[in-house]
Amino acid sequence: MLSLEDVSRVLAGRTVVRALDLELRRGEVLGLLGVNGAGKSTTLRMIAGVLAPSRGRVRLGGEDLYEYPELARRRIGYLPEVPPLHAELTPAEFLAFCARLRGLARGAVAAAVGRAIERCELGEVRRRPIAALSKGFRQRVGLAQAIVHEPELIVLDEPASGLDPVQALKLRQLVRGLGEEHAVVLSTHVLPDVSACCDRVAILHRGELRYGGTPGEQAQDTFLVGTAKIVHAVDWQALDLVASAEALEPRRWRVQLRPGVAVDTLARAVVERGFGLQELRAEDGSLERAFLAVAAADAPEQAA
Numbered sequence: 001m002l003s004l005e006d007v008s009r010v011l012a013g014r015t016v017v018r019a020l021d022l023e024l025r026r027g028e029v030l031g032l033l034g035v036n037g038a039g040k041s042t043t044l045r046m047i048a049g050v051l052a053p054s055r056g057r058v059r060l061g062g063e064d065l066y067e068y069p070e071l072a073r074r075r076i077g078y079l080p081e082v083p084p085l086h087a088e089l090t091p092a093e094f095l096a097f098c099a100r101l102r103g104l105a106r107g108a109v110a111a112a113v114g115r116a117i118e119r120c121e122l123g124e125v126r127r128r129p130i131a132a133l134s135k136g137f138r139q140r141v142g143l144a145q146a147i148v149h150e151p152e153l154i155v156l157d158e159p160a161s162g163l164d165p166v167q168a169l170k171l172r173q174l175v176r177g178l179g180e181e182h183a184v185v186l187s188t189h190v191l192p193d194v195s196a197c198c199d200r201v202a203i204l205h206r207g208e209l210r211y212g213g214t215p216g217e218q219a220q221d222t223f224l225v226g227t228a229k230i231v232h233a234v235d236w237q238a239l240d241l242v243a244s245a246e247a248l249e250p251r252r253w254r255v256q257l258r259p260g261v262a263v264d265t266l267a268r269a270v271v272e273r274g275f276g277l278q279e280l281r282a283e284d285g286s287l288e289r290a291f292l293a294v295a296a297a298d299a300p301e302q303a304a
Contacts, residue, residue: 001026001183002047002153007056009042016042018207020056026152029179031198031215032187035295039207040187041081041157047185048078048155060153074103077151081158083142087131091122091141094130095148102149116144119174135162143171147178154184160193172196191288201287203294210294215287221257223266224248228276239269252279 002024009017017039024030034040045051046058049065049072058065065071072078086094095113104112117126120140125133130141139162146154156175160168168190175197178184186197194201195215203211221243231253236245241261246254257266263280270277 001061002185003057003059004043004047005057005059007043007046007053007058009039009046009051010054011042016207017046017053017204020204020207020209022202022209024153024183024185026183027180028200029175029184029186029198031194031201032185032204033189033191033194033201033291034204038204040204043204044078044080044155044157044185044187047153048072048076050078073101074149075152077146077149077154079142079146079154079156079159081161083138083145085130085138085141087129089130090127091117091130091133091144092126094141095144098145099148102151104149112148112150116148119147120144121170136164136167139163140167143174152182154178154182156184157187158189159186160188160190168193191291195287201290203291205294211290213290221259221261222282223255223257223263224279224281225253225255225266225270225277226279227251227253227270228278229274231275235273235275239273241265241269 002022004020004022007017007020008015020043022030032040032043042051046053049058049069052066060071060075063071086097089097092113095116096109099109099112100106117123120143122137122140122144125137130138133141139159143156143159146156159175160171163171172193175184175186179197179199186193188194198215201211201213201215202209228251230250233245233247236242236253236255241258243256243258245256248254255266257263263282267277267280270280
């Protein structure tokens with residue numbers, strides 16, 4: 001559905017996105033993560049067709065998005081971080097306007113607006129002026145305009161901004177549902193949203209792709225191990241099945257296994273070596289660790 005091929009973007013003489021390669025299929029939700037200034041919003045604008053890459057190609061369904069710019073209007077739904085709303089209109093009026101802009105036939109507009117209002121739970125405010133709505137409701141109107149024309153690709157930049165915890169939970173469910181029929185790119189700072197919604201994760205740092213995988217990928221081979229005796233790093237290094245070991249406490253370690261090694265092999269090795277196995281469980285929060293590790297990279301250079 002979507003592919004970015006060696007995409008770079010230069011703004012004001014500075015490369016803010018560098019040699020980015022990404023792919024997304026229909027039925028997938030891709031979480032795009034990164035600290036402020038990592039290049040996320042610039043990448044989203046290029047994906048949504050509102051900013052041309054300085055180099056490389058963005059393809060939608062195999063077609064170059066900048067050779068055929070009308071694809072963005074018809075086949076992409078985009079929610080920027082600050083939704084472009086017309087405050088004097090009601091949500092129903094605004095969504096009807098957006099539906100016509102995206103090329104929907106006049107006879108299909110009312111049904112499309114009704115679906116978007118129902119999905120985003122805007123029924124109670126559909127006839128109030130947008131200017132009179134809370135930030136959370138305005139955010140939902142912005143989301144509704146991104147999906148009103150049933151686009152093949154949906155691009156969401158911080159969609160949970162301004163939502164309370166209950167609304168945020170419903171948003172996760174909505175994004176997960178959209179991902180069943182569409183291709184979705186979700187940029188957010190809320191890591192639980194990524195774990196709950198996304199099939200794959202891409203972490204940007206200083207304009208480059210530094211990590212790509214599934215939200216729970218690292219948890220499959222990383223374990224917390226508690227031992228009865230004090231164990232040292234050299235003891236873990238002596239085990240061929242261990243890729244790395246990090247001391248959390250004198251008798252507690254974070255152990256990453258080499259690819260293809262089963263956890264029962266680790267348990268057997270700990271017992272046979274006489275470490276005294278007291279705890280062995282897969283570690284939660286692997287996505288957070290990956291994000292923090294990427295964010296910490298080049299820290300001295302950033303500080304300078």
